[in-house]
Each structure stands twice: as C-alpha cells, then as structure tokens.
Amino acid sequence: MASDKVIGIDLGTTNSCVAIVEDGTPSVIPNRGGYKTTPSMVAIAENGKRLVGHIAKRQAITNAENTVYAAKRLIGRKWGSAAVRSSLEIMPYRIVEGPHDDVRIMLRDQVFSVPEVSAYILQEMKLISEEYLGEEVPKAVVTVPAYFNDGQRQATKDAGRIAGLDVIRIINEPTAAALAYGFGRNIERKVAVYDLGGGTFDISILEIGNGVFEVISTAGDTFLGGEDFDRRIIDWLVFGFEKQHGIDLRKDKMALQRLKDVAEKAKCELSSVKETEINLPFIISTGRNEALHLQTMLSRDKLEELTSDLIDRTVEICARTLEEAEIQKSAIEDVILVGGMTRMPRVQSAVAEFFGLEPCKGVHPDEVVALGAAIQGAALTDEKSDILLLDVTPHSLGIMIVGGYFHKLIEQNTTVPTSEQHVFTTVKDNQTSVKILVLQGESDRAEENELLGEFVLTGLRRAPRGEVEVEVMFHISADGIVSVKARDLETGLEQSITVTATSGLTEDEIKKMVEANKDYMVEVRSGQEFEKARHMAEKALEEIESLFPQVTDIIAGSDFGQDAVKKARAVVDRTRTSIAAKDLTTLTEATEALNRTLNMFRGVVSKTRG
Amino acid sequence: MPAEIAGIGSTQQRLRVSPGFDPLKAAVGPEEYFVLSRIDGTQTLRDVLLTTGLPIERAIAIVTRLRSIGALLLPGETATPAPTAIPTSRRPTPIQVPIHRPATSEPFRRSPLGTTPQTIETHELVPTHDLTLPHPTAEEIAALSEINELDDTERRRILAIMRLLEVHDPHALLGVPSSADARDLKRAYFALSKEIHPDRYYGKRLGSFAHKLPTVFEATSRAYARLTGTDRAKGSASHTSIASRPDNQPQSPQAYAAELFDRACQLEVSGDAMGAMKLFAAAVRVDGQLRYLRRAASCALAARQPRSAVEYAKKAHTLAPNDPSSARLLAAAFRAAGKLSDAEEVLVLAMALKSENDTLTSELRNDLAEVRRLLSQ
Numbered sequence: 004m005a006s007d008k009v010i011g012i013d014l015g016t017t018n019s020c021v022a023i024v025e026d027g028t029p030s031v032i033p034n035r036g037g038y039k040t041t042p043s044m045v046a047i048a049e050n051g052k053r054l055v056g057h058i059a060k061r062q063a064i065t066n067a068e069n070t071v072y073a074a075k076r077l078i079g080r081k082w083g084s085a086a087v088r089s090s091l092e093i094m095p096y097r098i099v100e101g102p103h104d105d106v107r108i109m110l111r112d113q114v115f116s117v118p119e120v121s122a123y124i125l126q127e128m129k130l131i132s133e134e135y136l137g138e139e140v141p142k143a144v145v146t147v148p149a150y151f152n153d154g155q156r157q158a159t160k161d162a163g164r165i166a167g168l169d170v171i172r173i174i175n176e177p178t179a180a181a182l183a184y185g186f187g188r189n190i191e192r193k194v195a196v197y198d199l200g201g202g203t204f205d206i207s208i209l210e211i212g213n214g215v216f217e218v219i220s221t222a223g224d225t226f227l228g229g230e231d232f233d234r235r236i237i238d239w240l241v242f243g244f245e246k247q248h249g250i251d252l253r254k255d256k257m258a259l260q261r262l263k264d265v266a267e268k269a270k271c272e273l274s275s276v277k278e279t280e281i282n283l284p285f286i287i288s289t290g291r292n293e294a295l296h297l298q299t300m301l302s303r304d305k306l307e308e309l310t311s312d313l314i315d316r317t318v319e320i321c322a323r324t325l326e327e328a329e330i331q332k333s334a335i336e337d338v339i340l341v342g343g344m345t346r347m348p349r350v351q352s353a354v355a356e357f358f359g360l361e362p363c364k365g366v367h368p369d370e371v372v373a374l375g376a377a378i379q380g381a382a383l384t385d386e387k388s389d390i391l392l393l394d395v396t397p398h399s400l401g402i403m404i405v406g407g408y409f410h411k412l413i414e415q416n417t418t419v420p421t422s423e424q425h426v427f428t429t430v431k432d433n434q435t436s437v438k439i440l441v442l443q444g445e446s447d448r449a450e451e452n453e454l455l456g457e458f459v460l461t462g463l464r465r466a467p468r469g470e471v472e473v474e475v476m477f478h479i480s481a482d483g484i485v486s487v488k489a490r491d492l493e494t495g496l497e498q499s500i501t502v503t504a505t506s507g508l509t510e511d512e513i514k515k516m517v518e519a520n521k522d523y524m525v526e527v528r529s530g531q532e533f534e535k536a537r538h539m540a541e542k543a544l545e546e547i548e549s550l551f552p553q554v555t556d557i558i559a560g561s562d563f564g565q566d567a568v569k570k571a572r573a574v575v576d577r578t579r580t581s582i583a584a585k586d587l588t589t590l591t592e593a594t595e596a597l598n599r600t601l602n603m604f605r606g607v608v609s610k611t612r613g
Numbered sequence: 614m615p616a617e618i619a620g621i622g623s624t625q626q627r628l629r630v631s632p633g634f635d636p637l638k639a640a641v642g643p644e645e646y647f648v649l650s651r652i653d654g655t656q657t658l659r660d661v662l663l664t665t666g667l668p669i670e671r672a673i674a675i676v677t678r679l680r681s682i683g684a685l686l687l688p689g690e691t692a693t694p695a696p697t698a699i700p701t702s703r704r705p706t707p708i709q710v711p712i713h714r715p716a717t718s719e720p721f722r723r724s725p726l727g728t729t730p731q732t733i734e735t736h737e738l739v740p741t742h743d744l745t746l747p748h749p750t751a752e753e754i755a756a757l758s759e760i761n762e763l764d765d766t767e768r769r770r771i772l773a774i775m776r777l778l779e780v781h782d783p784h785a786l787l788g789v790p791s792s793a794d795a796r797d798l799k800r801a802y803f804a805l806s807k808e809i810h811p812d813r814y815y816g817k818r819l820g821s822f823a824h825k826l827p828t829v830f831e832a833t834s835r836a837y838a839r840l841t842g843t844d845r846a847k848g849s850a851s852h853t854s855i856a857s858r859p860d861n862q863p864q865s866p867q868a869y870a871a872e873l874f875d876r877a878c879q880l881e882v883s884g885d886a887m888g889a890m891k892l893f894a895a896a897v898r899v900d901g902q903l904r905y906l907r908r909a910a911s912c913a914l915a916a917r918q919p920r921s922a923v924e925y926a927k928k929a930h931t932l933a934p935n936d937p938s939s940a941r942l943l944a945a946a947f948r949a950a951g952k953l954s955d956a957e958e959v960l961v962l963a964m965a966l967k968s969e970n971d972t973l974t975s976e977l978r979n980d981l982a983e984v985r986r987l988l989s990q
Binding site: 171210212213214215217382383384389391392393418420421422478480481558561562563564566567568570571573574595596598599600602603605606607 | 799800803804806807810811812813815816827830831834838927930931934935940955957958959961962963964965966978
C-alpha cells in the first residue's frame with residue numbers, strides 16, 4: 004500500500020540522508036548497514052551491475068573510472084560552465100558533452116545524464132525508507148543548496164521523477180536546517196544558518212516565531228565546500244611528492260582516487276586530533292619495477308594554513324549577506340552550523356568570532372537537513388502540523404530589454420508566492436511583436452543571467468515607437484514555479500508561459516539572440532519621466548518665447564545676432580518636435596539646450612536692464 | 614483620564630471617522646459633532662479627549678455614543694464595524710463569528726504537531742479583521758457556501774482581507790492597530806500567514822479560494838514588507854568614499870573640497886592629468902562651485918575624457934550662463950565629444966550675446982570658424 008507519508012531527502016554532494024516525521028516526531032532513517040548517511044556515489048561494476056552508496060564507495064579505488072561522486076556539482080550545469088571545466092580535471096570518471104549543452108557521464112561505454120545518476124541515489128534513499136516503513140513511499144521533499152538556480156532545481160526534480168518519486172517541494176538546505184532547529188521549540192528569534200557542505204557554502208538568515216519560519220535572506224557560493232578543502236590537501240601531498248620523487252601523482256587516476264580518500268579522512272581526523280599520519284603505500288610505480296610510497300604527517304595547523312582563505316571567504320559572504328539584508332550582526336540570536344565541514348574547529352571558531360556568539364550545538368550537522376525536509380513534507384501534508392515555511396526566491400527575475408539589459412521585476416529574497424507587473428513599450432516604429440526573454444540572476448546585462456524561457460507576443464498595432472504598451476506580469480507560486488504573462492494593453496491580447504525547465508542555451512547563444520531579436524525588444528515605460536520632462540520643457544518654452552522679442556532687439560545689431568536668433572529658434576523647434584514625438588531621450592537633450600539658451604537670454608535681458 | 618474605555622479599548626489608540634458615516638442622518642448634537650471633528654486619525658484618543666474642553670466624563674460619553682452609532686473606526690478596522698466584536702485591548706479577544714453554515718468536520722485543522730492545541734502567551738496576537746462581513750456581495754455569499762475544504766472562519770478571513778485590498782492601509786490588512794511595533798507586526802504577520810499562506814492548504818480542494826489565497830497572502834506579505842521597511846525595492850545604499858582623509862579630524866565639506874582641489878592642482882602641474890581629473894571630480898562632488906567645475910572640465914579635456922568634460926562644463930555654464938569663457942569651455946568639451954552642432958550653437962549664442970569686443974571675442978570667433986569648418990566636412 005502506498006503511504007501518504009512524505010520523506011525528506013538531503014541529496015548531498017558527498018553523502019545523502021533520508022528522514023521522516025512519524026507521530027509528530029522527525030527522525031532519520033538508517034540504511035541497511037545501520038548508517039544514517041549514505042555516500043552519494045554510483046558505480047557500474049565490471050559485470051554491468053549498478054552499485055549505489057556504501058558499496059560504490061568501497062570499490063571506488065579499484066574501479067575509479069566507473070565510479071561517480073560529487074555528481075551534485077554537475078547537475079543542471081552547462082557543458083561550458085566553469086564548474087564542469089574544473090570537474091573535468093579532477094574527476095577520475097569520464098565527463099562528456101551532452102546533446103543540449105549539458106553534461107553526460109560515461110561509465111563502461113554507457114552514457115548517463117547527471118539527473119539519472121542523482122536519480123540512482125534518490126532511488127536508494129527511497130528504498131531505504133520503504134524497507135524501514137514497510138510500505139511504498141511515493142512522495143518526497145528534496146533539499147538543494149540555497150544558491151541553486153532554476154535549472155539546477157529543475158534537474159533535481161527530474162532526478163526525482165526518474166527515481167519514481169513525486170518531489171512535492173524543493174527547499175533550501177539551510178532553510179531545512181532551520182526548520183529542524185526550531186521544530187518543537189517554542190522560540191521567537193532571528194537565526195543564521197552557516198552551511199558548509201561537501202560542495203557548496205550557504206548562509207541564510209531566518210526569523211522564527213510561533214511555528215513560522217521566515218527566510219529573510221539567503222546567499223552563498225556554489226564553488227566552495229569540503230571538496231575544496233580536500234583538494235588543498237591533495238595539492239599539498241602532490242606537490243611534496245613531486246619535489247621528492249619528481250613524479251606528478253595527478254597523472255595517475257588510481258593514485259588520485261587514493262589521494263582523495265586519504266585527504267578526506269585526514270581532514271575529518273584533524274577535527275579531533277592535532278596531527279595525523281598519511282600513509283599511502285605503493286602509490287605509484289616508477290616504471291622500473293619499483294613502487295613508491297607516500298608517507299607524511301599532516302598537522303591541524305598545516306591544514307588551517309592550507310585552507311585559511313577558504314574559511315575567510317565564507318566569513319566575507321556572511322558579512323555581505325547581513326549587509327545586503329540590512330541586519331546588524333548583533334541582531335542574530337543563534338547560529339546553526341550545518342554540513343560536515345563545520346566540524347572543523349577552525350570553522351567553528353571563525354563563525355563564533357564573526358557573529359560574536361557560540362554556534363548552537365544542538366543539531367547534528369549531517370542529519371539536520373534531511374530532518375528539516377521531512378518536517379516540511381509533514382507541514383504540507385499532515386493536518387496536525389503547525390509549521391509554516393515562508394520561503395524566498397533566491398535569485399532576481401526579470402526580462403531582457405533594449406540594449407541587452409536585464410530589467411528586474413522580482414528582486415531576490417522576496418517571499419513567495421509573489422507577483423509583479425510592469426509596463427513596457429515598443430522600441431521601433433511599426434513594431435508588431437515583442438519577444439519576452441525570462442531571465443534569472445543579478446547582473447545588469449541580460450547575457451550574464453540565466454535564461455529561463457522565452458515567448459513572443461504578436462499582433463501589436465503598427466504605431467510609432469513607444470506608443471504601444473505591453474504589460475508583463477510575473478508570478479512565483481509557493482512551490483517556486485514561475486509563470487510569465489505579457490499583455491497588449493490596447494487589444495488585451497495575451498501570451499504566457501510557465502517556466503518548467505531551462506533550455507541548454509549558452510551565453511553566446513543568448514548574445515546571438517540579443518542581436519537576432521532586436522526588432523522584438525521592449526523598453527521600460529518611461530511615461531512618468533516623460534511627463535515630468537515635458538512639463539519642465541513647456542515651462543522653459545513659455546519663458547523663452549516671452550523673452551524672444553526683447554532679446555532679438557538687443558542682439559540684432561551684433562555680429563552674430565541673426566545667426567543666434569536662428570539657432571535659438573532651432574532649439575525651440577527641436578524641443579517642440581521631441582514633445583510631439585513623445586521621445587524622452589531627444590527631449591532630455593533638447594531641454595538641456597533650451598535651458599542653456601534660456602539662461603543666456605535671461606542674462607542678456609537683465610544686463611541691459613541693469 | 615482612564616487608560617481604557619469600555620467598548621473602545623485603550624485611549625492610546627488613534628481613531629478615525631468612518632468614511633461611510635453621515636452625521637446629518639445620524640442626527641448628532643453640536644457637542645457630538647465637535648468631538649467628531651476633533652478625530653482625525655493622527656491624534657490619540659487621549660489627546661482628543663483632553664483637547665475637547667469638555668468635562669472628561671462627558672467627552673467619554675460622547676465618544677462612546679459616536680462609537681455605538683458606527684461613526685468611529687478603531688485602527689485596523691474598515692467601514693461598518695460591528696461594535697460587539699471589538700477587542701478591548703491590544704491583545705484582542707477572539708471574535709464571535711455568526712456561522713452561516715456548519716463548519717467542516719475539522720474544528721482544529723492545524724494544531725501543534727503531536728500535541729493538543731496549546732496557546733502560547735507570547736503569541737496571542739491574533740489579527741483583527743472584521744469577519745462578520747457586513748452586507749456581503751453575491752460573490753461573497755457564493756464563496757461562503759460553495760463546496761470546498763476550507764472552514765467558515767478561514768473563508769471569512771480571506772474574504773475580509775479581499776475587501777481590504779483596495780484600501781491601501783497596510784495596518785488594516787495585517788489586522789493590527791497603527792500603534793503596533795515591530796514585534797506586534799511580526800507576530801500578526803506570522804499568525805496571519807498560518808491562515809492564508811497557500812502551503813497551509815496544500816493538496817486541498819479550494820474552489821474559488823484557490824485564486825484568492827495567493828492574492829491575499831501576497832498583499833499581506835507586501836504590507837508587512839512595507840511596514841517593516843524590508844521592501845525589496847532597490848535603495849541607493851552605495852556610499853563610495855571619495856578619497857582617504859589625511860587625519861581623522863572633523864572637516865567641513867568646503868574645507869575638504871578645497872584640500873582636494875589643491876592636491877588636484879599639484880597633480881595637474883606635475884602632468885598627471887588623469888589623476889588630477891579624479892581629484893577635481895571628487896572636489897566637485899563635495900562642493901560644486903564654479904571654479905572647481907571649470908578646472909575639472911579643462912583637466913578632463915587634457916586627460917581626453919570628453920564625456921566628463923561635457924558634464925562639468927555644462928554645470929559650469931549653468932552656473933554662469935553669460936560668462937563667455939564658460940561658454941567657450943563648454944563648446945570645447947562638446948567639440949571633443951564629437952557634438953559639433955551643440956558646440957556651434959553655444960558659440961553662436963555666446964558671440965551674439967557678448968557686448969564687448971576683446972581677445973575673448975576673437976578666440977570665440979576662431980573657435981566658431983574651426984567648428985564650422987569641421988561641420989562642413
């Protein structure tokens with residue numbers, strides 16, 4: 004029988020975790036081995052069998068080329084992105100280009116999409132919970148880093164679908180952590196969630212009270228996490244080895260995998276001990292039938308030195324996030340640490356130092372996110388739940404306007420559901436259609452933002468530029484679904500889209516579209532500004548007309564008198580023309596010249612009088 | 614002066630006159646009308662009572678009578694209040710709602726997870742909306758009786774807020790008195806969110822409320838953002854510092870600008886036009902006087918920054934429209950920026966308006982000839 008229960012899944016970069024709320028109590032579901040977390044690893048064994056989790060991890064060294072880890076770093080990413088490029092270098096498995104500028108992974112001559120690989124992990128989590136509950140579990144809430152864009156969220160949802168899960172909601176990891184932190188406690192306070200996981204860093208500020216969790220601000224860095232710490236250790240080991248033996252261990256995938264494992268292990272150990280031994284016997288062959296060993300000591304101090312800039316970066320992001328949200332550091336009443344990396348003593352002390360308070364120790368950094376996801380699942384479906392999450396949109400949304408600029412309609416960190424509308428006008432004479440490019444991001448340049456979708460509104464009346472008005476309406480539903488509608492205010496004709504998935508367009512393609520679609524462009528309605536400008540211009544026109552006869556008399560005799568009158572007349576005419584054309588840009592220029600002339604006229608008149 | 618008045622509540626509240634109240638029809642007396650005319654929505658009731666000049670008891674009696682005939686609105690209320698449903702303090706009592714139809718089978722739809730419903734002292738601020746929905750429209754009657762999974766109170770709350778959407782009173786939308794502080798606002802918003810956020814009805818059959826819920830939530834969420842100043846509308850938060858100060862002594866802007874100007878002059882003399890321009894620009898930002906503007910413009914010309922040159926020259930020319938040398942500077946800036954016709958216009962006007970004939974005139978004449986030559990090319 005299918006359960007009406009909803010599981011919560013923390014689909015992590017290195018480890019995943021599943022939880023459920025039963026009888027009002029959230030708890031983590033252990034896997035068959037009794038572990039509460041499962042490695043986010045998928046492998047294809049020699050016999051073609053798919054291995055997931057601990058089994059995949061156990062054979063990772065011997066089968067490095069066919070074992071996928073950290074797939075989360077690739078999900079929803081474009082082939083040309085920096086994240087993919089850097090993964091190409093460090094991942095022992097083969098990453099190839101997909102048909103839609105996406106990323107595929109090649110394991111034993113089979114090609115997998117990234118959502119497929121993630122689906123295998125989600126499926127494993129689904130199985131773990133079904134074994135535990137003894138019934139089918141069709142629904143899940145899955146968490147993602149707060150800074151995931153729509154494409155990455157959609158790809159995660161797709162992974163759920165492939166795994167046979169109905170992902171009823173995607174929520175942010177730090178938000179989930181806050182839910183678990185505040186659950187069952189009657190608290191009213193402002194908290195910060197510092198989430199340093201395997202692959203990403205997130206910081207969120209929430210206001211908690213009466214079972215309501217309001218996300219105030221969220222920010223982060225998708226390229227900063229535990230893996231970077233590991234890589235620093237690997238780099239240090241590789242460098243030392245090369246100095247000693249003149250051999251670059253990176254060239255050997257098997258050695259690289261072992262380095263990766265030992266780096267991770269050493270990093271974890273150094274959270275509790277001051278020094279650890281790194282011992283990798285037979286790491287590589289010299290090619291003369293002789294094997295070399297890697298043996299060295301790594302101290303906590305050395306690790307902190309190797310990674311101090313990474314920790315500094317997280318603190319900088321915290322400071323920026325608080326500043327942007329206009330929240331005083333002192334207003335934060337508690338700090339929640341999430342993610343395995345927060346076990347590192349230096350991370351804890353850096354956080355404590357920055358916020359000026361000891362981080363909350365009550366939550367388990369590996370389990371808290373899954374628990375929060377389960378709590379949100381219950382909040383949505385369980386009649387008895389008294390929890391409400393007021394989530395925000397993590398990125399600004401808007402459309403591309405003339406010149407390739409990005410006009411935001413919904414600012415980032417706006418509580419959802421939300422809607423916003425704005426009136427735009429045509430930019431060309433007789434323009435009969437507009438193309439609406441729906442974009443997500445913070446850059447002023449359209450091409451630097453993520454393209455979510457596009458559509459064309461046709462059938463506009465043939466008219467001079469700026470005359471036809473098009474209203475664009477954005478809506479984000481509580482579950483984060485974006486829909487956009489454009490309406491011709493004259494005819495009432497409408498076009499709309501619901502943004503479901505991202506297309507695999509590159510920046511270059513968007514740039515090309517900017518070029519190709521110039522005829523479609525709209526610009527921000529400048530009506531109000533124009534009216535203001537016209538008012539100013541008309542006042543100046545009135546005055547200058549009244550001065551004209553007088554000034555003409557005075558200057559008629561001078562060398563350039565006739566010339567000057569002609570010029571002044573031309574300025575007046577130019578102003579009138581641009582008022583008639585309703586063109587703000589030329590009116591602004593003309594008014595400037597008009598005011599200049601007026602100023603000079605005034606001077607002449609007053610001089611003669613005086 | 615009592616702190617509270619029966620049927621009205623705290624005398625610290627700011628009452629308003631109900632827009633629908635007609636004093637002629639209600640046949641109020643002169644004293645009553647006078648008191649009514651003192652109530653403007655900005656003074657507290659206490660101040661109103663004190664400023665009527667009437668004996669306090671009399672004034673209170675009048676206010677109570679005005680309230681009973683529907684002339685006065687409490688903060689957060691809209692027209693046609695139901696006097697029986699008025700909370701007596703900032704912590705309002707639950708409103709007795711006349712039930713038009715039986716409530717659904719779930720009197721406690723949501724109670725704290727796993728426990729019996731519990732009230733928490735600090736969280737009792739329940740938003741006050743007029744759930745009696747006086748004079749319901751046909752649409753509202755239909756919405757109240759349609760088949761869906763919302764209970765009567767929930768429907769009434771949503772409809773009551775729908776009524777407020779046109780009012781543009783964020784306090785009324787949130788159902789709080791206008792005296793509410795940040796904490797009250799947050800509590801009211803949170804309490805209200807629990808009733809009207811679409812997630813609270815996830816997977817439910819909502820009928821016509823499916824569209825109303827997001828609208829109502831978005832409006833309250835916006836009202837909350839407005840009242841707490843967390844509007845996401847972009848503010849100009851960037852304060853770029855212009856240059857570091859040599860010491861931490863307080864300094865007047867003029868003195869600071871003068872100092873920048875001096876340093877800029879030194880740089881200009883030493884041949885660093887670009888560096889000088891930056892300092893001139895900084896000086897101009899602090900103190901936009903003519904001397905600085907003109908120097909900044911000519912320096913920008915030397916540094917081949919025509920756009921900046923035009924900007925400063927324009928400002929200088931606005932300050933001294935009849936100074937031929939300002940006009941000449943502006944023309945030179947226009948010329949450098951490739952705006953020849955603007956340059957010509959300025960020169961012609963300057964020539965025509967200039968009375969004396971001196972070296973400057975001949976320079977203007979030369980400039981004009983050069984601009985015209987360029988124009989004819």
